[in-house]
Amino acid sequence: MSANEEILVGYDGSADAAVALRWALDEADRSGRPVRLAYVFEWLTVAGWIGPGVAPGIWPDEHARVQVEELVRKAAADAAAERPGVTVHGEVFDGPPALVLQERSAEAAMLVLGSRGHGGFGGLLAGSTAVSVTAHAHCPVVVVRDGQVATSGPVVVGTDGSEPALRALGFAVERAAQRDVPLRVLRAWDPPRDRWASPGFDPEESTGIERAAVEAELAPWRETFPDVPVEITAVPGSAASLLVEASRSAHLVVVGSRGRGGLRGMLLGSVSQQLIQHAACPVAVVRE
Numbered sequence: 001m002s003a004n005e006e007i008l009v010g011y012d013g014s015a016d017a018a019v020a021l022r023w024a025l026d027e028a029d030r031s032g033r034p035v036r037l038a039y040v041f042e043w044l045t046v047a048g049w050i051g052p053g054v055a056p057g058i059w060p061d062e063h064a065r066v067q068v069e070e071l072v073r074k075a076a077a078d079a080a081a082e083r084p085g086v087t088v089h090g091e092v093f094d095g096p097p098a099l100v101l102q103e104r105s106a107e108a109a110m111l112v113l114g115s116r117g118h119g120g121f122g123g124l125l126a127g128s129t130a131v132s133v134t135a136h137a138h139c140p141v142v143v144v145r146d147g148q149v150a151t152s153g154p155v156v157v158g159t160d161g162s163e164p165a166l167r168a169l170g171f172a173v174e175r176a177a178q179r180d181v182p183l184r185v186l187r188a189w190d191p192p193r194d195r196w197a198s199p200g201f202d203p204e205e206s207t208g209i210e211r212a213a214v215e216a217e218l219a220p221w222r223e224t225f226p227d228v229p230v231e232i233t234a235v236p237g238s239a240a241s242l243l244v245e246a247s248r249s250a251h252l253v254v255v256g257s258r259g260r261g262g263l264r265g266m267l268l269g270s271v272s273q274q275l276i277q278h279a280a281c282p283v284a285v286v287r288e
Helices: 015-031 062-082 097-105 129-136 163-179 203-224 239-247 271-278
Strands: 006-010 035-041 088-094 108-114 141-144 155-158 183-189 230-236 252-256 283-286
Touching: 006 015, 006 097, 015 035, 015 062, 015 108, 015 141, 015 163, 035 062, 035 097, 062 088, 088 097, 097 108, 097 129, 108 129, 129 141, 129 271, 155 163, 155 239, 163 183, 163 203, 163 252, 163 283, 183 203, 183 239, 203 230, 230 239, 239 252, 239 271, 252 271, 271 283
Parallel strands: 006 035, 006 108, 035 088, 108 141, 155 183, 155 252, 183 230, 252 283
Antiparallel strands: 141 283
16 A cells, blocks of 8 residues: 555544544554554754754754654554454654644545644644644544544534535535445525525525535436435524534534535634634545
8 A cells, every 4th residue: 555545643642632642543443544653753953943944954862752752652552452344554753743744644545633742743733734734734633632422423514515515515424424324415505694685585495405415416326326324404503503503413624624605714724723723523624
């Protein structure tokens, strides 16, 4: 299996990284993909931070390097022993975590991150490294927080008909089929701001139009995965608020990296960032 079929995990030994690794191992169990743990170490020089994109030639403390390599080796070995059917590798990289993970994502099928970390991922707080990587990665990114992982509930996907949303829909259907859980498709749409200026506005008619659009998007996926139960929710309101609320009873929430229409605010920094910050379950952001 080639490198671009691997599941890459940002790993630093923190509780959130351990949860991200467990999520990745579950995904690997179902998909047959290998897992690679990536520990990214950025260290201070006497003068301050090394500039972006500049990796150190040597570590200031060789003992620290040995400790990190042993941490990653043991984590990979423990994961492989726990999941004997999954191939697990570990690797240590030098440089700014966000930049290194973005670059490595070009060779991965999926990147899984904890929402915050420590040590080598000292800056991995939701809203910083996690958001940056999600915004610029070359593959789907799943962000997991300690205590979030659910064993039941549907896979929820937000869709607005845009190309990124359609890719997210495909990703979501496949995960629902793998996990044998229902799929819930959420379509948020904006009612007229001024009802008086739109005397012909019919909420039920608008809801019907949006549902029909979702059915058309789902048609090829229903044929491919006929056994996946599907629920469609088309309602007026804020996409971010509705998806965060839906996450409380979800297995996974999936969104595209950008959107339009009812999810016209789905740019990283708005809907996706709010989900990374506030969702009650893991969040997958599917990029082009």
